[in-house]
Amino acid sequence: MTTATATPAPRSLDSIRLSFPGLIRSEWIKLRSLRSTVWCYVLIILATAGFSVLMALSANFGGDDLPQAAQNSMVAQYLTVGGNFTGLIAAVLGVLVISGEYTTGMIRTTYTAAPGRLSAYTAKALVLTVVTFIVGLISVVAALAASIPVFALNGVSPDLSNPDVLIALIGSAGYLALIALLSFSFGAILRNSAGGIATAVGMLFVLPVGINIVYSFTGATWAANIATILPGSVGAALYQYNGEGTEAAPAVGFNADGILVLDQAWMLIIFAAWIVLGLVAGAILTKRRDA
Amino acid sequence: MIELQHLSKRYGSKLAVDDISATIRPGMVTGFLGPNGAGKSTTMRMIVGLDHPTSGSATVNGRRYQNSAAPLHEVGALLEAKAVHTGRSAQNHLLALAATHGIPKKRVHEVIEMTGLGSVARKRVGGFSLGMGQRLGIAAALLGDPHTLILDEPVNGLDPEGVLWVRRLTRQLADEGRTVFLSSHLMSEMAQTADHVIVLGRGKIIADAPMTDIIAASTGNLVHVRTPQTADLARLLTAPDVSVTSRENGLLEVSGIDARQIGESAASHGIVLHELTPVNASLEDAYLQLTNDAVEYRTEEVR
Numbered sequence: 001m002t003t004a005t006a007t008p009a010p011r012s013l014d015s016i017r018l019s020f021p022g023l024i025r026s027e028w029i030k031l032r033s034l035r036s037t038v039w040c041y042v043l044i045i046l047a048t049a050g051f052s053v054l055m056a057l058s059a060n061f062g063g064d065d066l067p068q069a070a071q072n073s074m075v076a077q078y079l080t081v082g083g084n085f086t087g088l089i090a091a092v093l094g095v096l097v098i099s100g101e102y103t104t105g106m107i108r109t110t111y112t113a114a115p116g117r118l119s120a121y122t123a124k125a126l127v128l129t130v131v132t133f134i135v136g137l138i139s140v141v142a143a144l145a146a147s148i149p150v151f152a153l154n155g156v157s158p159d160l161s162n163p164d165v166l167i168a169l170i171g172s173a174g175y176l177a178l179i180a181l182l183s184f185s186f187g188a189i190l191r192n193s194a195g196g197i198a199t200a201v202g203m204l205f206v207l208p209v210g211i212n213i214v215y216s217f218t219g220a221t222w223a224a225n226i227a228t229i230l231p232g233s234v235g236a237a238l239y240q241y242n243g244e245g246t247e248a249a250p251a252v253g254f255n256a257d258g259i260l261v262l263d264q265a266w267m268l269i270i271f272a273a274w275i276v277l278g279l280v281a282g283a284i285l286t287k288r289r290d291a
Numbered sequence: 292m293i294e295l296q297h298l299s300k301r302y303g304s305k306l307a308v309d310d311i312s313a314t315i316r317p318g319m320v321t322g323f324l325g326p327n328g329a330g331k332s333t334t335m336r337m338i339v340g341l342d343h344p345t346s347g348s349a350t351v352n353g354r355r356y357q358n359s360a361a362p363l364h365e366v367g368a369l370l371e372a373k374a375v376h377t378g379r380s381a382q383n384h385l386l387a388l389a390a391t392h393g394i395p396k397k398r399v400h401e402v403i404e405m406t407g408l409g410s411v412a413r414k415r416v417g418g419f420s421l422g423m424g425q426r427l428g429i430a431a432a433l434l435g436d437p438h439t440l441i442l443d444e445p446v447n448g449l450d451p452e453g454v455l456w457v458r459r460l461t462r463q464l465a466d467e468g469r470t471v472f473l474s475s476h477l478m479s480e481m482a483q484t485a486d487h488v489i490v491l492g493r494g495k496i497i498a499d500a501p502m503t504d505i506i507a508a509s510t511g512n513l514v515h516v517r518t519p520q521t522a523d524l525a526r527l528l529t530a531p532d533v534s535v536t537s538r539e540n541g542l543l544e545v546s547g548i549d550a551r552q553i554g555e556s557a558a559s560h561g562i563v564l565h566e567l568t569p570v571n572a573s574l575e576d577a578y579l580q581l582t583n584d585a586v587e588y589r590t591e592e593v594r
Contacts, residue, residue: 014364016394026391104378
């Protein structure tokens with residue numbers, strides 16, 4: 001369409017294009033320009049470090065008498081146990097990143113700039129996951145720095161060059177990132193902060209415990225089996241320590257009592273399935289619904 | 292240029308937009324007028340792909356907005372006063388928006404200055420007044436230097452100076468050859484801004500005409516005539532396209548003939564006139580008349 005009386009637009013803007021790298025930059029600006037996001041991340045780092053120190057203080061037994069493998073196992077497990085709490089923060093953050101745009105109306109600006117929607121959805125999910133993973137790594141480093149001197153006082157010193165220890169620690173950062181990603185999909189599906197947070201926290205942290213209580217009272221194996229495959233249960237496989245001295249992987253399948261038993265690989269597969277399911281459902285709804 | 296072809300939108304059992312077709316041309320300001328709930332916002336949202344049409348299509352410069360390589364350069368849209376995250380500063384909001392298209396920071400500062408947001412740009416949007424939010428929305432719409440502007444109730448919440456500024460801005464943008472499409476439920480505002488008007492009522496187009504035609508039609512030529520000889524005058528004025536009605540004793544309302552002709556006929560037949568007043572029906576009246584049957588939420592008359 002040519003226009004008869006158009007004065008030339010500023011030349012620099014004639015070449016602008018919507019691009020995926022541009023959407024990534026945009027989502028990064030959005031993520032770091034909200035106080036709530038920044039606070040969530042700071043809290044994750046502080047909580048991970050603080051928890052590790054508390055755990056290290058309690059490690060006042062054995063000491064030099066413990067074999068190195070046991071010391072490694074202790075440190076790996078003590079440093080990742082805080083994931084139950086920091087995962088909660090990551091879940092809330094993951095929901096808010098998308099639901100906050102719906103509740104404030106910002107989503108209309110986002111989708112007007114990127115009317116295909118799925119590119120913006122993908123960029124948002126990617127930035128959230130990568131940044132949360134990096135924050136998770138920083139948390140682990142902070143936790144090590146804070147707790148190793150305390151462990152040392154109790155005569156425990158891990159071998160940080162041991163790949164099994166490192167995999168568990170890096171896995172805990174991955175756990176945070178993927179919990180945030182799964183929660184993001186809940187936020188995208190529900191488009192509502194309260195509902196999204198309730199669902200994410202319920203699925204990840206409340207239901208596994210709640211259903212186990214049902215099981216302990218009624219002995220209903222189906223309840224226990226549901227709890228086993230919930231994302232909060234299978235996700236823990238990410239920071240499972242598999243070093244020397246840990247028990248051999250159990251036989252996968254239903255045991256004599258009808259209870260489902262999973263090994264680490266199956267837990268990871270089921271966790272991945274949850275995430276794919278959530279993201280695909282979120283994407284379909286994002287594309288089809290009116291914004 | 293925006294083209295709407297048999298565009299419809301149904302929400303449940305309610306037909307919000309009912310098979311509308313129209314062309315919004317570049318180089319002029321096109322007003323989109325209608326009472327609240329007439330379907331103006333829904334139509335605008337369908338143009339930029341936020342709502343999916345139930346049937347029909349809307350295209351911008353010949354293609355669907357979703358297929359544009361640079362949507363922000365194609366259309367600048369102000370759809371709601373605050374389509375902004377309340378926790379973010381105005382500047383960061385615009386920077387994030389600019390990043391999607393690789394728009395330089397310089398342009399962000401340009402639109403901040405242009406819309407008078409300089410002093411509050413670093414403040415969080417949550418604390419903005421309606422007028423400030425509106426200015427930020429306009430800044431966001433202008434950011435990509437768009438060929439087409441879609442502004443939903445742009446003067447809502449603005450102070451008189453801001454209203455004047457929007458009026459001048461839309462005029463200037465249209466004069467530059469851009470397509471400017473703005474909605475309002477206020478006829479008086481439209482009269483001062485728009486070159487062309489599309490009137491919407493209950494999801495249907497009631498009128499689509501140049502502003503001058505709407506004004507001409509609405510000012511009609513209604514004349515109040517007060518005379519003691521109403522019957523004589525009424526008989527005298529009778530003609531196929533002249534209508535004469537009597538509201539009260541001694542007062543005639545005449546249309547289809549102007550005051551000068553009435554006065555001259557009366558004089559040549561020796562009829563005494565006590566009053567001869569051309570009544571300019573206001574645009575507001577014309578609008579109310581146009582949309583009278585098409586108001587979604589009507590207020591009950593106060594008794």
